[in-house]
Amino acid sequence: MKRPLPDVSQSTPRLLLRGLVVLGMCWTLPNSLLGLLAGIIGCAFGARMHWQGAELAVVVRCWPWPWGTGGALTLGNVILHTGERLDTLCFTYAHRAGYDVEPPVSLADHERAHVHQYMLLGPLFLPLYMLCGGVSVRNPFERAADRYAQSGRGWWPWTSHE
Numbered sequence: 520m521k522r523p524l525p526d527v528s529q530s531t532p533r534l535l536l537r538g539l540v541v542l543g544m545c546w547t548l549p550n551s552l553l554g555l556l557a558g559i560i561g562c563a564f565g566a567r568m569h570w571q572g573a574e575l576a577v578v579v580r581c582w583p584w585p586w587g588t589g590g591a592l593t594l595g596n597v598i599l600h601t602g603e604r605l606d607t608l609c610f611t612y613a614h615r616a617g618y619d620v621e622p623p624v625s626l627a628d629h630e631r632a633h634v635h636q637y638m639l640l641g642p643l644f645l646p647l648y649m650l651c652g653g654v655s656v657r658n659p660f661e662r663a664a665d666r667y668a669q670s671g672r673g674w675w676p677w678t679s680h681e
């Protein structure tokens with residue numbers, strides 16, 4: 520009995536994309552391990568971890584952060600979040616800095632952009648992020664994450680987005 524051949528034209532891009540995601544996850548594994556360690560410590564203080572496929576990340580909810588609630592920190596494929604739900608709204612950096620009046624964006628979308636940035640830059644991400652200004656409206660990584668959360672495009676800081 521003969522079986523029809525699989526439709527290679529449709530499965531090849533999907534396989535290629537999966538391969539790139541796996542490569543990116545391996546490349547940024549040192550960051551993810553740091554995030555998992557912070558997540559496991561957080562779980563001892565009431566945080567909860569689960570895999571969230573849309574974000575390609577382990578999301579740690581209710582992560583204890585001594586300086587307030589409502590924030591998130593991405594380390595590789597791990598998102599540490601102080602709140603109950605990652606899919607919540609937050610203000611853009613430009614809005615908070617008073618540069619512009621912008622509508623709130625999804626925190627999950629913003630952090631997903633950072634996951635993509637980490638998977639491309641791997642161990643280089645944190646040094647580059649710090650060189651670009653750290654947690655600041657001037658940091659192109661943060662502006663790109665806000666742009667991605669606003670439009671679904673442009674998570675890479677140095678692409679043309681006109």
Ligand SMILES: [Zn+2]
Pocket residue numbers: 629633661664
């Ligand atoms: Zn950010």
